[in-house]
Amino acid sequence: MSSKKSIDRLSWLTPLILLLSSWELIARLNIFPEYLFPSFTKTLLSGYILARDGILLINLLASFTRVIVGFLIGTFMGISLGILMGYKESVYKALHPIFSLLMPIPALGWLPLLILWIGVNEALPVLLVFICSFFPVLYNTVSGIRSIDRGYLDMARSLGVSSRKAFFDIVIPLALPSVFTGLRLEAGMAWRTIVAAEMIAIPVGIGALMITSQYLIRVDVIMVCLGVLALMTLSSEKLLIWLENKIVKWR
Amino acid sequence: MTEIQLKDVSNKYILKKINLTISSKELFIVLGPSGAGKTTLLKTIAGLVSYEGSIFFDGEPIDHLPPEERKVGYVPQDFTLFPHMTVEQNIAYGLRVCKASSRIHSRVEELLDIFGLRSLRNRYPKDLSGGERQRVAIARALAIQPRVLLLDEPLSNLDPATSKYVKRWLQSVIKELGITTLWVTHDISEVEELGDRVGILYNGILEQVGKLKEILSSPKTDNVINLLGLQNVFECEVVKVDGGFIEVEFQGVRLLTLYDGEEAEVRKILIRPQDIVISREPVKMFNVFEGVLEEISEKISYAHLKLRINDVVFISELPLEVYRLMNLRVGEKVFITIRPRAVRII
Numbered sequence: 001m002s003s004k005k006s007i008d009r010l011s012w013l014t015p016l017i018l019l020l021s022s023w024e025l026i027a028r029l030n031i032f033p034e035y036l037f038p039s040f041t042k043t044l045l046s047g048y049i050l051a052r053d054g055i056l057l058i059n060l061l062a063s064f065t066r067v068i069v070g071f072l073i074g075t076f077m078g079i080s081l082g083i084l085m086g087y088k089e090s091v092y093k094a095l096h097p098i099f100s101l102l103m104p105i106p107a108l109g110w111l112p113l114l115i116l117w118i119g120v121n122e123a124l125p126v127l128l129v130f131i132c133s134f135f136p137v138l139y140n141t142v143s144g145i146r147s148i149d150r151g152y153l154d155m156a157r158s159l160g161v162s163s164r165k166a167f168f169d170i171v172i173p174l175a176l177p178s179v180f181t182g183l184r185l186e187a188g189m190a191w192r193t194i195v196a197a198e199m200i201a202i203p204v205g206i207g208a209l210m211i212t213s214q215y216l217i218r219v220d221v222i223m224v225c226l227g228v229l230a231l232m233t234l235s236s237e238k239l240l241i242w243l244e245n246k247i248v249k250w251r
Numbered sequence: 252m253t254e255i256q257l258k259d260v261s262n263k264y265i266l267k268k269i270n271l272t273i274s275s276k277e278l279f280i281v282l283g284p285s286g287a288g289k290t291t292l293l294k295t296i297a298g299l300v301s302y303e304g305s306i307f308f309d310g311e312p313i314d315h316l317p318p319e320e321r322k323v324g325y326v327p328q329d330f331t332l333f334p335h336m337t338v339e340q341n342i343a344y345g346l347r348v349c350k351a352s353s354r355i356h357s358r359v360e361e362l363l364d365i366f367g368l369r370s371l372r373n374r375y376p377k378d379l380s381g382g383e384r385q386r387v388a389i390a391r392a393l394a395i396q397p398r399v400l401l402l403d404e405p406l407s408n409l410d411p412a413t414s415k416y417v418k419r420w421l422q423s424v425i426k427e428l429g430i431t432t433l434w435v436t437h438d439i440s441e442v443e444e445l446g447d448r449v450g451i452l453y454n455g456i457l458e459q460v461g462k463l464k465e466i467l468s469s470p471k472t473d474n475v476i477n478l479l480g481l482q483n484v485f486e487c488e489v490v491k492v493d494g495g496f497i498e499v500e501f502q503g504v505r506l507l508t509l510y511d512g513e514e515a516e517v518r519k520i521l522i523r524p525q526d527i528v529i530s531r532e533p534v535k536m537f538n539v540f541e542g543v544l545e546e547i548s549e550k551i552s553y554a555h556l557k558l559r560i561n562d563v564v565f566i567s568e569l570p571l572e573v574y575r576l577m578n579l580r581v582g583e584k585v586f587i588t589i590r591p592r593a594v595r596i597i
Contacts, residue, residue: 154294155331158318158392159319159394162319165348204561239563250335250377
């Protein structure tokens with residue numbers, strides 16, 4: 001049983017190995033020029049050199065910091081305002097129409113306006129990540145809270161609990177799965193947005209490294225960056241899923 | 252323990268001028284079809300919906316009290332267990348607000364024992380069966396030592412075997428605790444042998460209150476008759492009043508019935524199926540008719556017979572042994588006896 005399980009667990013490896021070996025094979029057949037289609041091993045070597053020289057780390061750290069700071073502020077404000085909107089009907093009624101208008105705008109849509117308003121500096125990418133984090137988590141917090149069956153609140157009150165206490169004891173914990181859905185969405189979005197912003201306007205970061213590599217026709221470096229991005233996005237989402245399973249044990 | 256009194260209680264949803272007193276320690280049943288206002292009635296007493304009129308606990312009005320101060324143990328139909336709390340946390344939740352932590356512990360332990368939940372204390376509601384969930388819901392409601400217990404269709408989410416067992420068990424728990432209980436249901440079979448008194452709720456109106464036997468033998472309104480599935484109800488005209496007897500007629504059938512002069516007018520009569528007696532020879536009595544046996548269907552403990560006298564169809568129920576002994580056949584002519592005492596004026 002256990003050996004079968006471990007085989008199952010490794011089954012995702014097979015298609016990956018197939019993909020990488022085909023990549024290697026096609027590159028070695030020299031159908032395309034090497035500068036446009038470097039082999040997997042060449043890309044891996046470039047990755048090693050970039051990491052050794054610290055170039056990868058500097059750029060990754062720059063992107064990572066922006067994502068983390070923007071994500072944390074966006075999440076904190078999204079959840080706080082979401083709770084307020086879920087708790088007070090009057091706040092919901094006042095803010096819902098405004099957010100319904102603002103939410104569909106893609107975060108990058110704000111870029112030209114923000115460049116003119118605050119200029120090209122560290123605040124710019126952080127603000128962009130903030131925008132793309134804030135709305136999904138706000139939306140999911142509000143809809144999570146509003147979808148909780150009123151019966152739970154009634155039940156708590158009949159047990160002698162004030163409605164305010166019941167809101168924090170019952171409604172917010174029950175809205176958590178919905179909040180986490182928002183967080184997972186925004187984690188992926190944050191990485192997509194930051195790379196695009198760095199490509200357009202910011203000199204340091206994974207996106208910036210990619211665009212520089214494009215000018216220098218360093219496809220191997222672009223490939224390394226894509227790999228790093230895939231890993232970062234995937235691990236952020238996995239981390240959130242792990243966190244959700246830790247916190248929302250009852251589902 | 253607490254006496255509940257409702258005075259002219261109405262609300263905009265459904266209830267219309269409900270007047271009812273439930274004595275201390277009484278197990279009172281409210282029977283009504285779905286949409287009759289049963290759940291609303293419970294929520295009204297719990298203070299969870301707005302209403303007009305007054306509700307008293309032991310003579311004291313509680314209308315000004317919010318739900319959290321009414322001390323009502325409410326068990327909704329779907330149990331509404333908090334899904335993110337374990338069995339133990341669910342039971343302790345109401346206590347945490349009002350009691351010192353040492354007392355919470357002992358009370359929770361006591362309830363886990365009474366309700367046989369000790370081994371399930373760390374489980375979440377999603378991992379419990381219907382019966383287990385119900386026990387948690389009732390334990391949670393009783394944890395706060397409520398003045399009254401409100402049960403909304405407590406057997407409806409259970410399979411038939413469990414529900415029969417739970418009914419007896421719940422009945423004994425309520426008796427033991429001596430708590431005033433209001434139990435609502437749509438199922439008449441649940442009511443038998445259960446409550447002290449029954450109230451029939453129909454479309455927000457409390458149509459009749461009394462012991463089930465009394466209601467069955469003298470239902471006051473059409474809604475009660477329909478709800479209880481009563482048969483042999485006929486609209487009739489009075490032909491003759493003579494001393495203690497009255498003679499009524501409907502569709503060519505004349506029946507003698509006892510009359511004590513209390514009823515102001517006689518418009519409708521009811522004959523319970525088990526009061527219609529069949530024989531092959533005419534009996535020397537009042538109300539003997541010749542009729543035809545049109546249909547027979549055997550139930551578990553009785554035979555359901557359809558009889559025709561002139562154009563009127565009567566339903567009779569015979570004990571299965573009697574029916575088999577008589578060897579009755581469809582289409583045969585029989586004599587039908589209806590004792591005057593069995594004809595009820597409604």
